[in-house]
Amino acid sequence: MASSNFIDYVKINVRSGAGGAGALHFRREKHVEKGGPDGGDGGRGGHVILKGTTQVWTLLHLKYTKHIRAFDGKGGEGGRRKGSDGKDIYLEVPLGTIARDVETGEQLFEVTQDGQEIILMKGGRGGLGNDHFKSSTNQTPQHAQTGDPAIESWIILELKVLADVGLVGFPNAGKSTLLSVVSAARPEIADYPFTTLVPNLGVVDYRNYKSFVMADIPGIIEGASQGKGLGLRFLRHIERNSILLFMVPADSEDIEAEYNTLVNELQLYNPSLLDKERLLAVSKVDMLMDEEREELAKKLPKGISCTFISSLTQEGIDQLKDKIWELLNDSTAVK
Incomplete structure (x- = not known):
């Protein structure tokens, strides 16, 4: 997939459907002089629903769809006929998608499972028809409820790549080359920094038809936690990885210093990242x-x-895959 097609951050305006109004109606038939109230309820407004899917891995399809509108519910009718519910709108998103409130930055929820459905914006409740308001003292109620109004808000959708192993290293450390060797992924590779501008995922075949997912995260530089280089844009993808595989090239002036710099940047960004299992590969x-x-x-x-x-x-390479598999099994056993 082309680099320009990887979108991991979108801001959309979402509005649910309004609830339909309840009907103010009285039964009127031949030979029935006073049939009484029979107004039906209004239909529910449509929800806007996020649905997790493994069929997409980017938010590109939402980049140019800034306004999402669900359908309003229909009003109730006489004869206690309920109005039809407004049509729900489903937005398919990759696993690892997080929804945030634009105003507060608060995380609302996250989508982590295939087929998982979460209501992003709830449709308005339909109003009650006047049939609900009859009583022994009020047999001809002249009142029916209006439906609840639509809810509208700006929402941020942010993608964090889900993978078993995340490659962490400075630009040109050989991360993309390793991914291309151990999987069918074909990231762009060249002998200059920042060749990788988007995360790349690859499925790594292991012994006896087993496999795990490896993610090539764009290179970190010193100061990335403060926004330098590609900065915070891709550091968040590391949060989703079970194991962090640090990569330092053999021609580095000081491997230990380079490794410590990488660890320090992760700690400044999110200290909990250091709780993950770590391996070091000298490439x-x-x-x-x-x-x-x-x-x-x-x-x-x-x-x-x-x-x-x-x-x-x-x-x-085989020894490295053995170590990764051993750690993955250990971490799975703990969970």
């Missing part, structure tokens, strides 16, 4: 001689499992 090791590898191994950060990999020669 592009095909450039190193044996002596250089031994020297580099002494300078690796402590407290994190590290694997030397080369997407070019496939070195270390």
